[in-house]
Amino acid sequence: MKPRTFTQSMSWLHTWAGLLLGWALYAIFLTGSLAVFDKELGWWMQPEIERPAGDAAAAAAAQRWLQARHADAGSWNIELPGERAPLLGVTAGDPRRDGSTLIDPASGEPLEPRKTVGGNFFFRFHFTLHLPRNLGIWVVGLAGMAMLVALVSGIVIHKKIFKEFFTFRPAKGQRSWLDAHNASGVLLLPFHLMIAYTGLVIFFVIYMPAALDAFYGGDRDALLRDGAPPMQASEPARGPGQSAAPAPLLPLADFVRRGEAHYGPGMLAGLRVNHPGRADARVIVQPRLGSRIELTKGEALVFDGVSGQLLQTPVPTRTSLLSQRVLAGLHFAQFGGYPMRWLYFFCGLGGCAMIASGLVLYTVKLRKQAKAPRRWLELVERLNVASVAGLGLACVALLWANRLLPVELDRRGGWETVAFFGAWLLCFLHAAVRAPMPAWREQLAGAALLCLGLPLLDLATGGALDGQRLGVDLGALAIGLLLGWAAWRIPAAAAQPRPRPRCAGAIP
Amino acid sequence: MNAAALLLALSLAYAGMLGLCLDMERHWKQLASPRLPPAARRACAPAGVLLLALAGWVAGTLWPPAMAAVAWFGMLSLTGLVLVLLLPYRPRLALLLPLLGTLLAGLGALA
Numbered sequence: 001m002k003p004r005t006f007t008q009s010m011s012w013l014h015t016w017a018g019l020l021l022g023w024a025l026y027a028i029f030l031t032g033s034l035a036v037f038d039k040e041l042g043w044w045m046q047p048e049i050e051r052p053a054g055d056a057a058a059a060a061a062a063q064r065w066l067q068a069r070h071a072d073a074g075s076w077n078i079e080l081p082g083e084r085a086p087l088l089g090v091t092a093g094d095p096r097r098d099g100s101t102l103i104d105p106a107s108g109e110p111l112e113p114r115k116t117v118g119g120n121f122f123f124r125f126h127f128t129l130h131l132p133r134n135l136g137i138w139v140v141g142l143a144g145m146a147m148l149v150a151l152v153s154g155i156v157i158h159k160k161i162f163k164e165f166f167t168f169r170p171a172k173g174q175r176s177w178l179d180a181h182n183a184s185g186v187l188l189l190p191f192h193l194m195i196a197y198t199g200l201v202i203f204f205v206i207y208m209p210a211a212l213d214a215f216y217g218g219d220r221d222a223l224l225r226d227g228a229p230p231m232q233a234s235e236p237a238r239g240p241g242q243s244a245a246p247a248p249l250l251p252l253a254d255f256v257r258r259g260e261a262h263y264g265p266g267m268l269a270g271l272r273v274n275h276p277g278r279a280d281a282r283v284i285v286q287p288r289l290g291s292r293i294e295l296t297k298g299e300a301l302v303f304d305g306v307s308g309q310l311l312q313t314p315v316p317t318r319t320s321l322l323s324q325r326v327l328a329g330l331h332f333a334q335f336g337g338y339p340m341r342w343l344y345f346f347c348g349l350g351g352c353a354m355i356a357s358g359l360v361l362y363t364v365k366l367r368k369q370a371k372a373p374r375r376w377l378e379l380v381e382r383l384n385v386a387s388v389a390g391l392g393l394a395c396v397a398l399l400w401a402n403r404l405l406p407v408e409l410d411r412r413g414g415w416e417t418v419a420f421f422g423a424w425l426l427c428f429l430h431a432a433v434r435a436p437m438p439a440w441r442e443q444l445a446g447a448a449l450l451c452l453g454l455p456l457l458d459l460a461t462g463g464a465l466d467g468q469r470l471g472v473d474l475g476a477l478a479i480g481l482l483l484g485w486a487a488w489r490i491p492a493a494a495a496q497p498r499p500r501p502r503c504a505g506a507i508p
Numbered sequence: 509m510n511a512a513a514l515l516l517a518l519s520l521a522y523a524g525m526l527g528l529c530l531d532m533e534r535h536w537k538q539l540a541s542p543r544l545p546p547a548a549r550r551a552c553a554p555a556g557v558l559l560l561a562l563a564g565w566v567a568g569t570l571w572p573p574a575m576a577a578v579a580w581f582g583m584l585s586l587t588g589l590v591l592v593l594l595l596p597y598r599p600r601l602a603l604l605l606p607l608l609g610t611l612l613a614g615l616g617a618l619a
Contacts, residue, residue, distance in 0.1 A: 166529045168592045187588040190581045293574055336575045339514050343582035350589055 007157055014153040018358050019380070021146035023387040026355045027129065028143055030391055032195075033348030034122040036333060036341050037472075039085035041119030044472040045402045047463035048113040049087065049102065055080050055260065055268055056253040058088045061105040063252045066090055066276070076273040078252070081105070082288060083266060084468070115412040116402055121420070122395070127199075130417075134206070140199075141207050147196040154185060161186060174368065177361040184354035191347040192354070198331035201324060227321040244279040247306045252283065255303055258310075259285035262301060267291060273305060281305025289334035294325045356388045363436075381436040382428075389443035390427025392483065396450040396476070397423035403461045437490060444487035451480025512616035513570055519609030520563035521580070522587035526606060527556020529591060539599055560584065 034041065043049070062078040070076065070092035079089035079100060089100035102111040128136025155161065165186060168179045185192065205212055205220055216222040252271055259268050262285075272284040285301040294317065302312035317325060329335060333344040363381050366372045401419030409415055431439045455473035462469060529535045531553035540549070563583060567576040594602035 163532075166525075166532070166535060166588070166592050166595060168596055170596050183592045184589065187592065188585045191585055194581075293578070330578065336571055336579060339570070340575065340579060340582075343579055343586065346586050347582055350585070 010153040010156040014150055014157055015362065017146040017153070018150040018355075019362055021143045022355050022359050023383060024129065024139065024143045025147055026352060026359070026388060027391055028126055028140055029348055029351045029355060030395065031122045032126040033345050033352065034395060035119070035126045036345045036348065037475075038119035038123045040468045040472055041122065041399075042116070043085050043087075043119075043468045044458070045116045045118050045399070046113040047403075047458075047461070047469070049111060050464055050466075055266065056256045058105040059252040059256045059271060061103060061108045062088060062090045062271075063249075064108055065103050065110075066092060066273075067249075071277055073276065074274070076271075076276055078271040078273075080256070080268050080270050082269070114402075114407045115409075117398075117413040117416050121398065121417065127202075130421075137203055137206055141203060144196050144200045147192070148200075151185075151189070151192055151196065155189075158182060158186070174361070174364045177357055177364050181354060181357040181361050184350050184357060188347055188350045188354065192351060194330060195347075195351070198327045201327040202331060204324060227318065244275065246277055247279040247281070249273065249276050249281050249305050250283075250308050254308065255283045255285055258303070259287070259301055262313075263287040263291065272300075276305070279306055282311070289329075289332070290336070293329040293335050294322060295329040295332055295334070296325070356384075359384045359388065378436075382431040382439070385431040385436060385439045385443060386424070386428040389440060389447060390424055390431065393427055393443055393447040393450065394420050394424035396447055396454065399454060399476075400450060400457060403457050441487050441490045444483050444490070448480045448482075448484035448487055451476045451483060454480070510570065512613045513566055515609055515616060516613040517563050517566040517570065517579075518583055518587060519606045519613060520559050520566060521583040522591060522609065523606035524556045524558075524560030524563055525584065525588045525591050526602070527552045527559055529556075529595075531556065535595070538595070539603055 058081055059078060062076075066073070066076045066078075073092035075093065077089075077091040077094075077100065079087065079091075081088050087102055088105050089102050091100040102113060103109065104111050124130070127140050129139055130136070131139060164179070164182060166183075168176070168183050170176050200207060205223070209218065212218060212220065212223055216226075252273070255271065256268060259271075260266070267288050267290075269286045269288040272286065274282040274284070281304070283303040283305045285303065287296065287299060289296060296314075296317075299314045300312075301310065301314070303310055316322075333340060359380075363377060363384060366377050366380070398416055398420040401416045405412060405415055405419070427443055430443065434442065454476040458465075458469060458473050465473075530539060531549065533549075536549045536552075564576065564580045567580050567583065570576065571579055590605075591602060594605065
């Protein structure tokens with residue numbers, strides 16, 4: 001059918017932008033919602049670690065460890081334990097290149113928790129879909145643009161946006177799916193617009209490189225240098241081979257106390273020490289994200305490590321960069337503490353519901369049309385099952401693999417990833433051979449069972465239960481009940497005296 | 509105390525959305541007692557707006573202003589969604605929920 005009116009062309013656009021990128025968008029939304037609790041999931045995935053002591057004690061333990069083993073290193077990095085992830089990590093050198101060592105602040109001995117991809121897997125999957133990084137960012141960007149297109153065209157084609165603001169009529173087939181899609185779309189519209197737009201803004205340099213090319217000749221580092229706050233205290237210039245005289249470093253616990261006096265107790269992310277053990281030692285105290293909406297990566301207090309003098313305090317970000325950082329901060333949701341995280345998490349799940357109901361609505365509508373191409377309908381139905389229910393199952397399967405794989409397994413994180421994609425692939429195969437309705441029921445039931453079993457698995461294989469791990473367990477339990485209810489509703493609908501067309505055609 | 513204030517903010521946001529909802533004839537007929545005068549319906553929208561503003565004020569005690577604004581939008585959306593889901597299945601609970609929430613928040617503040 002060729003669109004004739006404006007509304008029809010918008011409707012066409014909404015359908016295809018929503019359908020073709022809807023599968024990717026659903027994956028982005030679900031893993032993004034889980035990534036809200038990435039540190040908590042990571043904590044759950046390393047049950048060997050227990051909750052250590054306060055920041056000052058942790059810094060002292062880290063200093064003892066580094067002093068004993070890496071006294072002559074060029075720099076030290078210390079990751080302080082926090083409310084969300086009570087880990088004490090130390091590195092001599094660059095933590096990204098050299099990998100950090102976790103140590104026990106009480107005994108000062110290194111910890112060797114199991115290797116895991118951690119909650120970070122969901123975070124990375126959220127913006128790369130596990131594709132090569134740049135390709136993934138482009139695909140996700142395309143999906144983000146499609147989401148904006150679908151949102152705006154969706155507003156245009158929604159005929160009764162205010163009249164049906166609070167309308168949901170269950171058990172009425174297509175009507176119900178449309179109501180659910182509209183309600184989750186319209187009520188959460190501020191969130192949807194914000195999250196899609198700010199998601200695109202994060203990678204503005206990649207998506208819109210024209211200004212970067214024009215002003216900096218494509219040199220990204222030059223742009224970042226220009227945006228960075230001016231250095232108030234520059235390092236003393238020194239030729240290669242020369243180094244400052246040895247001088248003892250002040251206790252790092254002192255710097256933690258002074259940093260906490262500035263940023264508040266528990267608000268420090270870590271310490272960096274440049275040239276430890278020398279007269280020109282610098283101690284850089286980095287705050288945790290989240291005291292502001294702005295994504296304050298790289299902000300720090302700089303102290304002289306020998307005299308303890310404060311050399312540099314953070315300066316306010318330039319307005320142009322601040323706009324970008326506030327928008328990015330809105331997306332990252334590191335501010336506002338746990339209540340804000342829960343709001344973002346539930347809004348994200350609402351987004352999943354909107355996308356999933358839209359995908360189902362498409363098949364329900366298509367099935368009613370006599371001339372609909374059956375093969376296409378079947379393909380969409382199968383893809384819907386595996387990408388909606390199957391992905392949920394794969395996410396829980398990752399947590400199961402984390403506890404069931406042998407602890408000493410080589411390349412353990414890689415095997416966890418294999419388990420995730422293996423489970424997802426099985427869901428695609430299952431959806432390909434089963435009729436859609438039983439496939440929905442079985443995959444939802446499977447995901448529900450895995451979720452419901454997760455607390456038991458934690459009790460059987462885990463370490464001490466604390467707030468974080470208990471939270472993951474209870475969350476899994478609640479989601480499991482919800483998924484179980486959804487699975488249970490499917491046969492109930494099919495057994496109604498007046499079978500709906502969407503069920504009649506699907507059951508063999 | 510913090511949890512109580514959060515619960516209060518959520519209850520107020522929900523009550524505000526309920527007010528806007530009752531302003532519509534369809535939902536008024538569905539939820540309100542037929543003995544109530546039609547004039548009562550007309551008071552619902554202003555009352556709803558006032559309650560939403562109050563929710564924003566309570567959010568302002570929990571977060572700095574800019575964060576409170578973000579949270580306010582989130583609370584409106586989510587409580588609205590809860591209302592939409594309760595309406596067809598548990599209409600009575602849909603009416604009582606803000607009272608229960610406020611009561612619980614009050615108990616929490618006292619405890």
